[in-house]
Amino acid sequence: MSKAPITVCITGAAGQIGYALLPHLCSGATFGPDQPVNLHLLDLNIEAVQTNLGGVKMELEDATYPLLKKVVTTGDAAVAFTGADAVIMLGAFPRKDGMERKDLLEKNCGIFKEQGQLLNTVASKSVKVLVVGNPANTNCLIASKCAPNIPKENFSALTRLDHNRAIGQLAIKAGVPVEQIANSIIWGNHSSTQYPDISHATVNGKPAKEAIPDDDWYKTTFIPCIQKRGAAIIAARKLSSALSAAQAISDHMNNWFIGTPPGKYVSMAVDSTGNPYKVAEGLMYSFPVTCSGGKWTIVSGLSIDEFSQEKMNATQAELIEEKDVAFGILDK
Secondary structure (H helix, E strand, C coil), X not given: CCCCCEEEEEECCCCHHHHHHHHHHHXXXXXXXXXXXXXEEECCCCHHHHHHHHHHHHHHHHHCCCCEEEEEEECCHHHHHCCCCEEEECCXXXXXXXXXXXXXXXXXXXXXXXXXXXXXXXXXXXXXXXXXXXXXXXXXXXXXXCCCCCCHHHEEECCHHHHHHHHHHHHHHHCXXXXXXXXXXXXXXXXXXXXXXXXXXXXXXXXXXXXXXXXHHHHHHHHXXXXXXXXHHHHHHCCCCCHHHHHHHXXXXXXXXXXCCCCCCEXXXXXXXXXXXXXXXXXXXXXXXXXXXXXXXXXXXXXCCHHHHHHHHHXXXXXXXXXXXXXXXXXX
């Protein structure tokens, strides 16, 4: 018997990441080759934007994906979220020249408070929500706080792009195919304070720090490269990451819904409550996780040296500051 379709909602769907993501969702690459999908595409209720979404819908019809069963385009979040099994939140207020972080958080607090409240009332109670729009970790925390009927573990923020970037740079440095790299880690915030950690990574089964015995490269080249990769792409393309972001979103949702390969873990920003490391509770903090049965589990027992703890603390401090500002706005 064929599977029933799952309903996948994308917010900010008219943007470049949404456009790049659609083939992953409709081809079976994300949710599996036998999983039909209904798409709910949400963006601003502005005529030009909705006309754009109408064109995207026409393209999806023309692409004749066997797994795609229905496409809804809308400017109404209540319509988009109704019955959603997965929500990929690309839409967020972008940082503009001269904006302080508090200004950005104030704009996004309004967006993610409203959307969290709607998710709370009309989405499936088992919905899995992935927040991509920046500041992703704190936007995710806001949405979760405003959706108390949905378990906190059903919310996550995207750090898989950073994780994949780390794998790519390790593969280039080691001169090996990317599939030989495993278990890189992104700790903390999806920002320039994140900590890309190779202490537990492997290159063709060998510890990365043995395969690449160059601590200076690791500290002065690799870490800043991953932390600032998004800015470097914007400088080169004059646009933010789209192709690689779409791949990372697909990877994240695939692992969350279907599972991680045995012996491998990936990076997800998730609720830090009860975590096995020295990370404050009540944050959306990126950890190494494994996934099985639609649930994630933080990998425990990894050794954390003094250098790593210092980096983990720094990105935690930024997340606490963001949370304090955001919750102060919400409580007004």
